[in-house]
């Protein structure tokens with residue numbers, strides 16, 4: 368038996384830093400499934416792994432960067448998107464993927480998120496939404512649904528949460544999808560599509576945090592939580608995103624919501640640079656020059 | 664749940680692929696996602712524990728496995744995977760095609 372045990376090799380082991388497995392995620396946590404599904408999609412996409420880079424921030428989901436055997440960066444809290452943008456601009460040939468949680472990307476990094484979507488920076492952003500800050504102890508965040516209990520809202524949350532898919536679409540993302548981590552095949556296809564598409568592509572994964580969010584809201588263990596997903600999920604690709612907000616008891620609307628084309632930030636930037644710029648004094652029209660000199 | 668709309672027309676000439684399940688015991692955290700969502704109910708939670716005290720799944724019904732790979736992809740801990748059993752294609756081309764369709 369021991370011999371057989373040693374010989375066992377999971378098909379994804381080639382893309383994992385095996386010395387760090389088993390990972391730190393709790394039993395029943397959905398994050399491992401998210402990573403597993405993502406790796407399946409990445410392998411299927413046939414993207415050159417040597418030219419792929421994964422950027423994560425801080426948090427339970429942020430650990431992903433440490434587990435994948437690719438060039439990966441574990442950045443400061445909330446800053447994976449600026450880091451990834453820099454990476455992409457410095458080397459446009461790289462495939463840059465941001466894999467982080469809701470607490471990291473949307474609260475502390477919220478501004479970076481909307482502006483990267485607005486500029487259509489060529490990134491694939493995978494955001495695992497478990498409605499709470501996991502690593503720091505289950506505090507409420509900008510995705511915590513109304514009435515949900517958390518470490519900082521022991522009597523129930525009273526703030527309105529973000530609807531991430533709506534936010535991403537409104538900010539200009541060219542691809543927006545949402546699935547629960549249980550929809551492994553559909554999620555895999557969505558990530559695959561996002562990886563192969565140019566521009567700011569966004570995939571939101573609803574995932575259970577049984578240890579904190581689940582325990583504080585009496586939602587049961589991980590298995591019970593994902594069985595509830597199974598019951599409450601509605602697939603609707605054409606939904607009006609403002610009606611696809613997530614509440615405590617309501618349905619979870621999932622699907623591939625947005626799929627459009629727009630020039631990416633790298634394209635417009637390099638276009639702009641290629642144009643002759645009036646940077647010499649003589650190139651600037653006389654009147655303009657006067658104005659500038661007057662101000663200086 | 665598992666009811667089909669109609670019997671597929673090619674059931675007589677095709678054969679579902681078969682899989683062999685491997686469980687990496689020391690990685691498992693006993694979440695039982697694999698047990699619960701296997702479409703063929705191949706697995707069950709056993710009374711065995713690993714060194715960390717997690718309840719391990721075991722293969723209860725190996726013949727039923729159709730190598731759908733769901734357990735491989737849903738396991739959060741990379742602790743279980745399915746290997747497609749290589750069999751001689753008994754029904755020629757059709758069988759090969761089915762295997763390809765399922766796995767790709």
Ligand code: SF4
Pocket residue numbers: 391392393395396397398427497501502575576577578579580
């Ligand atoms: S604290 Fe929550 S999100 Fe973090 S690993 Fe545990 S279950 Fe997962």
Ligand code: SF4
Pocket residue numbers: 686690691692693694695696697698719720737738739740741742743
């Ligand atoms: S899904 Fe993985 S970790 Fe969970 S019980 Fe099955 S083998 Fe163990």
Ligand code: SF4
Pocket residue numbers: 682684700701702703704705706727728729730731732733734735745
């Ligand atoms: S491969 Fe599919 S049928 Fe076989 S054990 Fe895994 S989930 Fe069940």
